[in-house]
Amino acid sequence: MSTRSLWIMGLVMGLGGLACEGRHDGPVATAAPEPDPTESAPAPTAPEMPAAPPIQAAREQLGRMLFFEARLSKPQTISCNSCHDLQHYGVDGRRTALGFKGRQGRRNAPSVYNAASKFRQFWDGRSPNVEAQALGPIVSPAEMASTPQRVLATLRSMPEYVERFGQAFPGDPNPVSFANVGRAIGAFERRLVTTSRWDRFLKGERDALTAAEKQGMKVFYGVGCALCHFGPQVGAASFQKVGRIQAWPNQADQGRFELTGSEEDRMVFQVPSLRNVTHTAPYFHDGSAATLDEAIRMMGRYQLGTELATGDVAAIKVFLESLSGELPKDLIARPHLPASTAGTPGPEQE
Numbered sequence: 001m002s003t004r005s006l007w008i009m010g011l012v013m014g015l016g017g018l019a020c021e022g023r024h025d026g027p028v029a030t031a032a033p034e035p036d037p038t039e040s041a042p043a044p045t046a047p048e049m050p051a052a053p054p055i056q057a058a059r060e061q062l063g064r065m066l067f068f069e070a071r072l073s074k075p076q077t078i079s080c081n082s083c084h085d086l087q088h089y090g091v092d093g094r095r096t097a098l099g100f101k102g103r104q105g106r107r108n109a110p111s112v113y114n115a116a117s118k119f120r121q122f123w124d125g126r127s128p129n130v131e132a133q134a135l136g137p138i139v140s141p142a143e144m145a146s147t148p149q150r151v152l153a154t155l156r157s158m159p160e161y162v163e164r165f166g167q168a169f170p171g172d173p174n175p176v177s178f179a180n181v182g183r184a185i186g187a188f189e190r191r192l193v194t195t196s197r198w199d200r201f202l203k204g205e206r207d208a209l210t211a212a213e214k215q216g217m218k219v220f221y222g223v224g225c226a227l228c229h230f231g232p233q234v235g236a237a238s239f240q241k242v243g244r245i246q247a248w249p250n251q252a253d254q255g256r257f258e259l260t261g262s263e264e265d266r267m268v269f270q271v272p273s274l275r276n277v278t279h280t281a282p283y284f285h286d287g288s289a290a291t292l293d294e295a296i297r298m299m300g301r302y303q304l305g306t307e308l309a310t311g312d313v314a315a316i317k318v319f320l321e322s323l324s325g326e327l328p329k330d331l332i333a334r335p336h337l338p339a340s341t342a343g344t345p346g347p348e349q350e
Helices: 003-015 052-066 128-137 149-155 159-168 178-189 197-203 212-221 292-304 310-321
Strands: 237-241 269-270
Touching: 003 237, 052 178, 052 212, 149 178, 159 178, 197 269, 212 310, 292 310
Parallel strands: none
Antiparallel strands: 237 269
């Protein structure tokens, strides 16, 4: 059965008869027109998948090592996992991420889980996929502050990395390349998938959600949240202006406008997926909402032009809890990394 069919079946089953399955304390807004959810990214694949071919497995294993490799950074203290902690749902819990010399970044670090299903990468969508995205923070002066040359000198100084790149990219005349660093990390990130009771519901398992969660889903659709957070990913499929009805309080970051210079892109950001959202506070591109309750209320005010009732906020939050999946513990444990050699570049603080 296609993703489209599964989605429609799950939606119809979930919305049908909700009024008699749960009590809702507080007003339910008039149902808003529902967008076509089938235009979103496909639902994630469960981690229980067939064994990868040897080359792909070697690439994923190498990517896992590089994800945890702090020596890719200039000070040798920052890795991908520093801002996207795999043991904590792929986030660092900070309002905005910390980088080189403890510099405070401008944007909140989004979860790396299910990131490969996004239609674009970064808040402003400047990268098309996780392979390209993985290289950006490594060379960003505000993040890992390294250079391709330094990264390659580091990796080529350790025989185990040279061997692993050869296994991951056989036939490549130059396997230890900066592009292959991105390909390897991307291969690993594509395995970082969480599946939840929401996925079971989309596949037609009606009882996967509780009556309260189904009621919350009805409120979620009724107040208009799904106009932006649609599809199996519950977002991650479009760009939207933040502060659509009322101006967003923090105007320092102008979003895609800084990338394109187009007035229509001012304050436009990628709509994040709401998967695992109960575990990924603080929220929004600027980390301005410390709690999920606050984030839901802010979305009502600035995006929908309404002050959501307490009962509606609580109901939506209950539904969002059904989007949380279990972490792939066996995949995300910190791997053994090769020891530095006499030729490995040392840390730099300036």
